[in-house]
Amino acid sequence: MMTKQLESPLFESLASQYDMLILQNQDSTKTYRTEAMEAFRKLGFPSVKNEEWRFTNILPVVKTNYELPATTTVDAEQINKAQELISNTYSKLFAEDEVYRLVLINGVFVTSLSRLPEQQGVHLCEIKEATEQAAFQEHFGKILNIKDNAFAALNSAMYQDGVFISVEQNVIVEKPIHIIKVILAEQAMMQQSRDLFVVGKSAALNVVESYLTDIAQPVFLNAAAEVVLAENATFNHYDIQKSDANLRIIQRTEAAQKKHSNYSNYTFTLPGASFVRNNLALHLNDDEVQSHLYGLYLTADSQLVDNHTEVHHKMPRGESNQLYKGIVMDKSKAVFNGKIFVYEDAQKTNAFQQSNNVLFSEQATVNAKPQLEIFADDVKCSHGTTIGQLNKEALFYLKSRGIGETQAKQLMVKAFAFDVAEKIQIPALRSYVEGLIETEMESR
Amino acid sequence: MLSIKNLHASVEDKEILKGLNLEVKAGEVHAIMGPNGAGKSSLASVLAGRENYEVTEGTVTLDGKDILELAPEDRAREGVFLAFQYPIEIPGVSNINFLKTAMNEIRTYRGEAPLTAKEFLQRSREKQELVEFDAKLVNRSLNEGFSGGEKKRNEIFQLAMLEPKLAILDETDSGLDIDALRIVSRGVNKLRGGNNAFILITHYQRLLDYIVPDFVHVLADGKIIKTGGKELALELEEKGYDWLTKN
Numbered sequence: 001m002m003t004k005q006l007e008s009p010l011f012e013s014l015a016s017q018y019d020m021l022i023l024q025n026q027d028s029t030k031t032y033r034t035e036a037m038e039a040f041r042k043l044g045f046p047s048v049k050n051e052e053w054r055f056t057n058i059l060p061v062v063k064t065n066y067e068l069p070a071t072t073t074v075d076a077e078q079i080n081k082a083q084e085l086i087s088n089t090y091s092k093l094f095a096e097d098e099v100y101r102l103v104l105i106n107g108v109f110v111t112s113l114s115r116l117p118e119q120q121g122v123h124l125c126e127i128k129e130a131t132e133q134a135a136f137q138e139h140f141g142k143i144l145n146i147k148d149n150a151f152a153a154l155n156s157a158m159y160q161d162g163v164f165i166s167v168e169q170n171v172i173v174e175k176p177i178h179i180i181k182v183i184l185a186e187q188a189m190m191q192q193s194r195d196l197f198v199v200g201k202s203a204a205l206n207v208v209e210s211y212l213t214d215i216a217q218p219v220f221l222n223a224a225a226e227v228v229l230a231e232n233a234t235f236n237h238y239d240i241q242k243s244d245a246n247l248r249i250i251q252r253t254e255a256a257q258k259k260h261s262n263y264s265n266y267t268f269t270l271p272g273a274s275f276v277r278n279n280l281a282l283h284l285n286d287d288e289v290q291s292h293l294y295g296l297y298l299t300a301d302s303q304l305v306d307n308h309t310e311v312h313h314k315m316p317r318g319e320s321n322q323l324y325k326g327i328v329m330d331k332s333k334a335v336f337n338g339k340i341f342v343y344e345d346a347q348k349t350n351a352f353q354q355s356n357n358v359l360f361s362e363q364a365t366v367n368a369k370p371q372l373e374i375f376a377d378d379v380k381c382s383h384g385t386t387i388g389q390l391n392k393e394a395l396f397y398l399k400s401r402g403i404g405e406t407q408a409k410q411l412m413v414k415a416f417a418f419d420v421a422e423k424i425q426i427p428a429l430r431s432y433v434e435g436l437i438e439t440e441m442e443s444r
Numbered sequence: 445m446l447s448i449k450n451l452h453a454s455v456e457d458k459e460i461l462k463g464l465n466l467e468v469k470a471g472e473v474h475a476i477m478g479p480n481g482a483g484k485s486s487l488a489s490v491l492a493g494r495e496n497y498e499v500t501e502g503t504v505t506l507d508g509k510d511i512l513e514l515a516p517e518d519r520a521r522e523g524v525f526l527a528f529q530y531p532i533e534i535p536g537v538s539n540i541n542f543l544k545t546a547m548n549e550i551r552t553y554r555g556e557a558p559l560t561a562k563e564f565l566q567r568s569r570e571k572q573e574l575v576e577f578d579a580k581l582v583n584r585s586l587n588e589g590f591s592g593g594e595k596k597r598n599e600i601f602q603l604a605m606l607e608p609k610l611a612i613l614d615e616t617d618s619g620l621d622i623d624a625l626r627i628v629s630r631g632v633n634k635l636r637g638g639n640n641a642f643i644l645i646t647h648y649q650r651l652l653d654y655i656v657p658d659f660v661h662v663l664a665d666g667k668i669i670k671t672g673g674k675e676l677a678l679e680l681e682e683k684g685y686d687w688l689t690k691n
């Protein structure tokens with residue numbers, strides 16, 4: 001048991017901060033936090049001996065001495081800085097009237113920089129303000145599996161900030177909500193944020209999450225999100241992970257779906273953050289649920305990007321469709337682990353998984369592994385994993401027509417990423433992402 | 445135009461071209477025939493700069509410029525074009541974007557301004573007509589799901605668009621039906637001019653009825669072993685290659 005855990009001074013400082021935090025805690029989350037801390041103490045930080053972390057060594061992440069701010073405040077200077085970052089980075093992404101915008105600086109809501117929906121039936125607030133809301137009370141802490149996930153347990157025990165969005169039944173949120181997570185820090189810092197998205201019956205929501213950073217020292221983001229889709233609800237959930245080498249992200253997103261609901265997750269990781277571990281777990285808890293998982297990772301330098309997915313088909317006639325594509329460059333390392341569980345009752349399940357990887361350099365590595373556990377007999381499941389180089393013949397063909405090496409590679413990478421990028425349903429976001437891929441390829 | 449002297453080339457340490465000589469002047473059409481495995485495609489590959497071929501001896505110049513020194517893309521920019529025997533499919537790369545990129549890179553290399561969208565479109569329409577290339581194919585992914593004949597026609601469409609100095613057609617006629625053959629030939633004949641040259645690699649003298657060559661060469665065992673006029677092709681059709689190789 002002990003060998004599956006890592007020793008780290010961070011563990012001790014977190015434990016003592018927790019003690020302070022729980023003393024001050026006044027709201028209904030106290031019991032949950034206490035249980036979560038117990039789970040975390042039991043689990044500890046996972047070492048590479050833990051099967052789930054075999055290819056992803058978190059030692060570099062947890063050995064840093066992070067500041068653990070007791071409360072977070074935001075000053076005028078930071079707001080100016082954030083505003084500057086936003087207009088420099090996103091001026092070309094969305095037109096003003098195309099999206100709602102929610103800006104967080106170090107996890108704290110900044111209303112002055114945000115443009116929030118004023119639509120009836122859309123509730124949006126800081127997670128700590130949401131404890132009295134019915135949707136919060138009904139769902140918070142009910143979806144995330146903290147029993148087996150140290151970081152999710154830690155987050156549950158200690159999160160301070162985060163976003164709560166709840167959409168009432170039959171409400172179609174007209175524009176996507178762009179959640180911009182600005183991280184500004186001069187010291188090494190650890191942040192834990194917790195989100196809850198609840199999409200009501202026949203309601204629809206589009207959320208785009210992205211990062212903006214100005215950090216001189218390592219920042220460790222341990223995030224968790226719970227997602228609820230009621231009957232016939234639709235939620236398109238985008239996470240565009242482009243940031244700074246100083247950023248380390250571990251996050252777990254867990255969704256529970258009711259009948260006829262449709263959840264699509266898009267996790268796109270670009271060069272930047274030196275350490276990224278995404279855990280995405282979907283629970284198809286009802287009949288005829290649809291889930292889509294689209295991932296693209298373009299990794300560079302000495303990045304480590306790890307995507308772990310779990311799809312739990314629990315009821316009949318569910319459909320899950322998973323496509324992850326990776327372009328792994330320089331000395332970077334990518335990990336993909338996709339689990340599909342088809343439970344006994346989940347007859348007529350259709351589960352599809354594909355993971356394709358291109359190694360762009362001799363020093364890049366990929367570990368990709370599908371994992372299927374099927375306990376029903378009338379199901380259609382398929383999976384495929386490929387790891388390869390860019391097709392040399394195709395490159396030669398392009399060059400033989402006068403296209404230079406860089407341009408040729410760029411065309412091929414775009415072509416490779418194309419079938420994932422084309423799944424993005426917001427045209428502006430799609431061309432933004434394609435542009436990011438192009439720019440990254442150009443600079444290499 | 446093109447001058448090949450004593451060219452030796454090998455692939456995976458196996459010598460394929462064994463002292464090949466060929467002179468092609470502007471305005472000329474040369475046909476190269478020869479048995480399977482003789483090295484015809486290899487010659488085309490070496491000229492286009494395919495990386496797995498190693499030139500061990502000899503020189504190749506295009507208008508006096510040593511092209512063996514150049515990367516494949518620079519050879520193309522200098523005006524070398526190879527219509528592949530087996531054009532590859534590249535899903536996700538649109539035919540037309542690819543051509544636009546190619547065209548503009550070539551123009552930039554030559555110090556010319558890129559074509560405007562309108563100019564490009566106009567030229568593309570014109571050339572599509574010339575080679576009767578289906579407009580639907582133009583917008584598809586490069587060669588993806590094209591029939592054999594459609595792929596070959598796409599090669600000629602690209603040739604027409606890029607207007608190279610030296611075009612090498614590697615068995616473009618194989619797999620074409622009789623109508624397609626006529627269309628492709630008509631295209632090539634229209635593109636023929638005083639400033640460019642063609643090398644046609646073929647197994648069938650039928651092609652040479654449509655595109656009349658100035659010279660016919662026989663390539664066998666890595667060398668040009670016989671050169672003649674267009675009547676040589678007829679003779680080869682009748683007698684095969686044995687009478688040339690056996691001695």
Ligand SMILES: Nc1ncnc2c1ncn2[C@@H]1O[C@H](COP(=O)(O)OP(=O)(O)OP(=O)(O)O)[C@@H](O)[C@H]1O
Pocket residue numbers: 455456458460478479480481482483484485486487496
């Ligand atoms: N990558 C390679 N590795 C080893 N041998 C090769 C390779 N490529 C070509 N060859 C060999 O080189 C020789 C010449 O091949 P090439 O394709 O040039 O012939 P060809 O004259 O074009 O024949 P065909 O009329 O069948 O098209 C053949 O013996 C072939 O097997």
Ligand SMILES: [Mg+2]
Pocket residue numbers: 484485486529614615
């Ligand atoms: Mg050949």
